[in-house]
Amino acid sequence: MLMIKPYIELADWEIELTAIRAQGPGGQNVNKVSSAIHLRFDSQHSTLPPFYKECLMKYTDHRITKDGVVIIKAQQHRTQEQNREDALERLKQLILSAVVQPKKRRPTKPSRNSQKKRMDKKTQHGKTKVLRRKPID
Numbered sequence: 001m002l003m004i005k006p007y008i009e010l011a012d013w014e015i016e017l018t019a020i021r022a023q024g025p026g027g028q029n030v031n032k033v034s035s036a037i038h039l040r041f042d043s044q045h046s047t048l049p050p051f052y053k054e055c056l057m058k059y060t061d062h063r064i065t066k067d068g069v070v071i072i073k074a075q076q077h078r079t080q081e082q083n084r085e086d087a088l089e090r091l092k093q094l095i096l097s098a099v100v101q102p103k104k105r106r107p108t109k110p111s112r113n114s115q116k117k118r119m120d121k122k123t124q125h126g127k128t129k130v131l132r133r134k135p136i137d
Helices: 050-058 080-099 112-132
Strands: 002-005 008-010 015-020 036-042 069-074
Touching: 002 080, 015 080, 036 080, 050 080, 069 080
Parallel strands: none
Antiparallel strands: 002 008, 015 036, 036 069
């Protein structure tokens, strides 16, 4: 059971976890032990609320397929249990980040005083540059 929020939970049957061999360096052990976890979660056939399903489909992430299947590969840790926890936590964070609504940007205008200061500073800088010129004979 994966708890996304206090009122949203995912049952174990909704998340498919498969143990696979990890890639990369690891000596002899990497070829014998299946310590990496391959997680698949079909968001469209899950018990998630419809709002969450829509947000996941709109969310642009390389881990989400066009059909709404989330695929996560966890292989950072040496043990299968740690990788399983890592994959579940990453799924939870992905779902929560897909639902977050970005704040609306409200356009602002610079104040009249800040505009005046900016123009005065530009004028002062221009005068400094004029003084650096060679005198005209």
